[in-house]
Amino acid sequence: MMAEALKARPMYLDKLLAVKDNGLIKVVTGMRRCGKSSLLALLSQRLVDDGVPADHVISINLESFQYSAFDYAQLYRHLDGLMQTGGRYYLLLDEVQLIDGWEKAVNALRVDKDADIYLTGSNAHLLSSQLATLLSGRHIEIRVFPLSFSEFLQYTGVGASPADRASAFDRYTRYGGLPPVVDQGANQSLAHTVLSGIYDTILVRDIAQYLQIRNPMVFNDVARYLADTAGSPVSINKIEHRLKSARRTTANETIERYISGLLDAFLFYRAQRINVKGGDYLQGLNKY
Template sequence: MIQRPSYLERLKQVKDKQIIKVLTGVRRCGKSTILQMFQQQLLEEGVKQSQIIFINFEDLANEKYLDYHELYYHLDNSMDESQKYYIFLDEIQAVSQFEKVLDSFFIRPNVDLYVTGSNAFMLSGELATLLSGRYIEVRVHPLSFKEYHSAFKKDPATDFQAYLNFGGFPFAAQLTDEKTFKDYVDGIVNTVLIKDVLQRKQRSDTALVEQIARFLTDIAGNLITIKKIANTLTSMGEKTTNDTVLSYISAFLDAYLFYRCDRYDIAGKKYLSINSKYYPVDMSLRYALLGTKRVNIGSRLETVVFLELLRRDYEIYVGVIENTEVDFVAIKQGVKEYYQVSYSVVDEETYNREVSSLKKIKDGYRKILLTADPGYANDEGIEQMNVISWLLGED
């Protein structure tokens, strides 16, 4: 198993605290494996196997527990009050009214409760109402480049090229046969589109939902409106409406298949609701949805940087200042960082174009230009650094 130390450390920080730990993320990003690693860590710390209860609701053997009454009675009969229990419920969104079970066991002082889910529905509606203030969300992503490189340990540049091309779904990253890799990633995408999108929306327009997913992947890193997406798809022969596109894209976001990045007026310090960027959850989606179609290397690099900023728990926006764009305004605990991403700025004209928007910012926060070029430079407060070094935490 590829190690995920940042997630294990996060779970360790909240272990034994009376709060429900909810691991969310796209299917097959590694949530179940992280739970298994954490269980092993508990055993090494002296917790007995009998104190650990694990149920994966995608396992047919556990089908009867999809009824929340059956699940409750099973868990209740598996415990006694004299011991501490660690309960792990994997892909719990499959259980109808699962929030009632969580609420019941949360109040027990001898229970430490961990759950995973693959769509944001489990953090909305009744759950948010019933468990408000009683859960924390741990967002799990496919492998970061640092995790990927620590697993394969080849030359960083070689690993990075593979990461750019094939992404970081943990199991897929270990597949060396290209056809097997594509079949596996196709399976992830199709499962999300059908189970987490179409079934949830109670619709069957597979062709349209696939076309929207392909289009969003193809234009990753470009500002776009819902109306523009609907008009473009209609012109391509997939007649649709703004409301339909908005509904499906909202479902993509809920299933963690894509992320939206809205705009932020840097000078005016206000959020803008018109035009957004969309990024796929992993680079492998390009391969699954677009095949070997040639993709702008800058778009891929920008996607990797966006996803890394998400992993580092930043709020992320597209910056706007004096009719120019800053790729990312990253905010954490009230502190901002500005990022511009370009594959290479060896050409002076390219460099001047990339830093022009950063030079307009006068607030004193950190300004960073990430490129594939080697080395580090500081040009009047604009730091240029190698993106691989930055991804490995060497900045």
């Protein structure tokens, strides 16, 4: 994507700029296609505009085929080769969880180089398990969400008339705020196609690979159920009974594992009950 084509996400860019050069590794998390890569591109553009030499801002998208065979040692050597002159470097590494052992390379760069490091990732499980090893206490997480309705209005340039706002709100509630979906404009067929493609990618690349899902139909049933009951307390036992009545018998533990996978991929967020009696936390019935 060309830098001039990027659309502003000032709320998140301001958050990154507020923690620039603070000695911590910045970890930008969120579901696929919510705008993390564009945010790093915006940051790169801003750093150069603020006077950082262009060759001291190193942006790498690790989804590129160029890095598909890299391990952490190759990643370190590659970045080390790009940092041969003096001065502070800014490392912007996109989808870092795709490199096995990436945390070793990042920690070594933190120790060996004068670098301010920014990472993005689309899977909370992979990131948290690796961050907890070498980088515990040395990073800060910044969560990125799809466009809020306020951002949606700015992003699309919707007019100020009540009719325009009402039409925009209907479109927003129907298809959400993922930028590549919003980019399809009012074309509902394309928006649905893009949205379905993103969901399928998340299912395959961010969930199925590490959960080893053997029954994708049951997994989809669980995801649909959570979506349909958003805002209501969810009982794992109730899901188990419903699946059993549909002749898709699934263990309680498997359902919990599927829900954890959906949470780790940022498709859902858990809202826990708040009660002064601690025992209520053990009763489940969270909202998603």
